[in-house]
Amino acid sequence: MADSLPLPEGTTLWIANARVMAPGADWHQPPVADIAIANDVILGVAPRYGLRPGQTPPEKLDATGHLVLPGFVNAHYHSHDVLAKGTLEQVPLEQWRLYALPAQYPPRSKEELRARTLLGALECLRSGMTTVQDMLTLYPFEPEHLDTVMQAYEDVGIRVVFALQYGDRKGLDTVPYWKEVFPPEYHHMLSSAAEPEKRLDLLDYFEQACLKAPAKARRHWALGPSSPERCTTELMARTMDLARRYDLPVYSHIYESKGMALTARQELAQYGGSLIRRLHAEGCLGPQMNFAHSVWLAPDEIDLLAQTGAGTVLNPQGNLKMQCGLPPIKMLMRAGVRIGLGCDNCSCSDAQNMYAAMKLFSLLAVVSDLRKGPPPAMEALKAATEGGAEGARLGDTIGRIAPGYQADLSIVDLADPSFVPLNSVARQLVNIEGGRAVKHVMVDGRWVIRDRRVTTVDEAAVFEEVEAVMPTFRKDFDAITRRIATLQPWLDEAQEKMDAADVGIERLPRLT
Secondary structure (H helix, E strand, O other): OOOOEEOOOOOOEEEEEEEEOOOOOOOOOOOEEEEEEEOOEEEEEEOOEEOOOOOOOOEEEEOOOEEEEEOEEEEEEOHHHHHHOOOOOOOOHHHHHHHHOEOOOOOOOHHHHHHHHHHHHHHHHHOOEEEEEEEEOOOOOOHHHHHHHHHHHHHHOOEEEEEEEEOOOOHHHOOOOHHHHOOHHHHHHHOEOOOOOOOOOHHHHHHHHHHOOOOOOOEEEOEEEOOHHHOOHHHHHHHHHHHHHHOOOEEEEEOOOHHHHHHHHHHOHHHOOOHHHHHHHOOOOOOOEEEEEOOOOOHHHHHHHHHHOOEEEEOHHHHHHOOOOOOOHHHHHHHOOEEEEOOOOOOOOOOOOHHHHHHHHHHHHHHOOOOOOOOHHHHHHHHHHHHHHHHOOOOOOOOOOOOOOEOOEEEEEOOOHHHOOOOOHHHHHHHOOOOOOEEEEEEOOEEEEEOOEEOOOOHHHHHHHHHHHHHHHHHHHHHHHHHHHHHHHHHHHHHHHHHHOOOOOOOOOOOO
16 A cells, blocks of 8 residues: 555564554554564554565454553562462451461472462463563472472463562561560461571572573563561672672562551661661662562652662552552652552452552542642553563563564453543543453463463363362461461451551551
8 A cells, every 4th residue: 555664574463453552652542553573573563554565464463443552561469379369358468478478388289389370370361461570489499399380481471570589587577566465385376488498598599590591581580589677688688789690670578568667667767767778778779679569658768769760569459458558659650760560469469450450550549649640540551561561671672562672462352341432542441441351462472362262271271270279278278267366366466556556657548
């Protein structure tokens, strides 16, 4: 056609006639465009392509009536408790850890690890996520368990930014009032699996077995210090040394609950009661650092993140369910802090659904700060794509539909009630769509969902694998539930003390 551009040489897939959410486009009314892909890389985006004379036609997808958007990046997720989805309600964070990461669990089987990894990845893919940052606790650590997890990710075809979660201080030593309230004979029951690993040096093993291993497509490494209060200065120094030598992102939890902020106030007087100032003094802040949750950040701490280029990953679903409070979304946006979005654990957020996360992000931005700010729908979409990609040190590789970027795409059918009438694609994606309209998903130029069908693994077989391991999981989970029930009076007493304490910030809604 006279008004078309020649299809780039080397094109292997031609997506035609779609609305495309490319950088610089009007995301409320994205224009119709074509996308040229060569194997795993986007070659170009143009209003219309046509074949060159004599050019062999590549595979072509007529995407008329569809929207192509960058694959979402689930920037904070733990696959260790996928099988516990739907098991808990209204459990404060410090108590929830005893369910989600119980050190008293018997070692998990390779069959369970494979089943839960595949299941979590499938749920992510079905809501248009093409990348997941898995901050995984393997306890007790076995090298073959790590191999099982990584093979499952390879099989299902999702992109993974993988970090082992570690720490070198016991949780009992970092939760306010637990040692004071609990009789000593119960202290051994208050451990979680994110505890110091005595049998081997996890960081040394990770460097030798993973960081020095040959690179693979769709597999990226990261470092996962559990949370700064659970990591000594020495461990954080080793973490940052590795991160800088191998150019790795670092993911850690910060101020998820009021109790975590209270720990900082009680233990870090020399840093003004601030974990952020402690980490800054230790040289840990910078573009490689991502802080999950960030609910109880103080304004001066937000400024310090902005100054150093450190980022946040917000997880609004889990924060609400665990009674953690409302993150300072607009304060972070005004300061220019990088924001990614995550769906966290299946036992606290329950759903690995980026549409749910974006909607809560948008609504909480409005309700928690009545001052005007950037339009939250647009910011939610950027956090779910560009923000997560930049935090993973992949901002020049994924998160955008542009030449040179990996072909990680989600294609949404606009012939769905969520998009009729089509007033604003951005607002309707964030505030109305729930994942029902996701029709095709591509990772690294490979269809992993085509016409709503998973192409990489047998989904029904995965469900059967899950059912096969559930009797053992349920038996062990029920035993943990009974154990925690014996601790409830002291857990409640400690929680009341935390709730009553003053940390100089209000992030929980008032009831009176």
